[in-house]
Amino acid sequence: MTPFATASGGSLEYSRRMGRYVWLVVLAVGMGVVVACGSGGGPVDQQGEPVSTETPRSERAEREATIMQQQQAQQAQQDEAEVVQAEAPSAEEPIAGVTEVGEIDYGHREGLPYLRNSVGDPDAPVVIVEYSDFQ
Amino acid sequence: MIVERLVATGKARFVFRHFPVRGDAADFAAYVVECAANQGAFWPLHDRYMAGDETLFTEAGLRRQITFEGLDYVEFVTCMNEGHSVPAVMASRAEGESRGVAGTPTVFVDGEQVDATFEAIEEAVERALEDTAE
Numbered sequence: 359m360t361p362f363a364t365a366s367g368g369s370l371e372y373s374r375r376m377g378r379y380v381w382l383v384v385l386a387v388g389m390g391v392v393v394a395c396g397s398g399g400g401p402v403d404q405q406g407e408p409v410s411t412e413t414p415r416s417e418r419a420e421r422e423a424t425i426m427q428q429q430q431a432q433q434a435q436q437d438e439a440e441v442v443q444a445e446a447p448s449a450e451e452p453i454a455g456v457t458e459v460g461e462i463d464y465g466h467r468e469g470l471p472y473l474r475n476s477v478g479d480p481d482a483p484v485v486i487v488e489y490s491d492f493q
Numbered sequence: 494m495i496v497e498r499l500v501a502t503g504k505a506r507f508v509f510r511h512f513p514v515r516g517d518a519a520d521f522a523a524y525v526v527e528c529a530a531n532q533g534a535f536w537p538l539h540d541r542y543m544a545g546d547e548t549l550f551t552e553a554g555l556r557r558q559i560t561f562e563g564l565d566y567v568e569f570v571t572c573m574n575e576g577h578s579v580p581a582v583m584a585s586r587a588e589g590e591s592r593g594v595a596g597t598p599t600v601f602v603d604g605e606q607v608d609a610t611f612e613a614i615e616e617a618v619e620r621a622l623e624d625t626a627e
Contacts, residue, residue, distance in 0.1 A: 478506030492522035492542035
């Protein structure tokens with residue numbers, strides 16, 4: 359029987375059916391709200407769709423680890439450069455930070471001032487640098 | 494010649510930089526000289542090696558020479574065993590390479606590379622002195 363079959367009983371049937379529809383609509387809306395709330399706190403992509411948090415989280419961790427490694431490598435290079443710089447003064451300077459000038463007391467340099475690997479007047483106008491090794 | 498005619502006369506000072514290219518023995522000698530230099534004896538050990546003293550490649554010879562120079566042998570051995578002088582030698586060599594040094598000896602006078610002969614060095618020193626005077 360259709361809701362429109364009779365004038366009297368049909369109206370009651372119609373009301374019952376409409377009531378069921380209303381409940382169905384309310385139920386559907388309610389479920390929609392529940393679903394929306396369930397995913398509402400999570401991240402969404404640019405289209406507003408919810409996205410999984412698992413993969414991005416591990417990707418983010420990998421990215422952070424990579425960035426950290428790069429930063430550490432850069433820092434290590436920087437430190438190394440600073441160490442080399444500190445250990446390698448200009449060729450005209452003594453190898454290490456020796457500041458006390460001594461006097462050679464033997465051989466053909468006797469009486470000459472020396473500063474570690476440098477010999478001669480520290481204020482001499484010209485500097486001779488020899489790169490050499492020992493046989 | 495360089496010392497007598499250019500350094501002792503006050504015209505120039507002379508700086509030795511390590512550039513070991515003759516293998517492990519040259520490296521070892523450079524480390525020894527640097528460890529001795531830490532105790533103020535760069536030139537005595539430099540001169541012994543330059544004179545070709547082979548005993549300085551033996552432990553007994555080194556002990557004798559280090560003791561003869563009045564240095565602390567235990568401190569010297571610690572320096573050698575712990576490689577304290579390695580960074581300075583490596584830095585010196587790296588610096589030489591950065592300046593284009595490819596073999597030894599290589600000489601610079603006031604930063605300009607010259608032939609490693611006394612005549613060339615003396616000429617460069619005299620020229621530098623003239624430039625300074627002008």
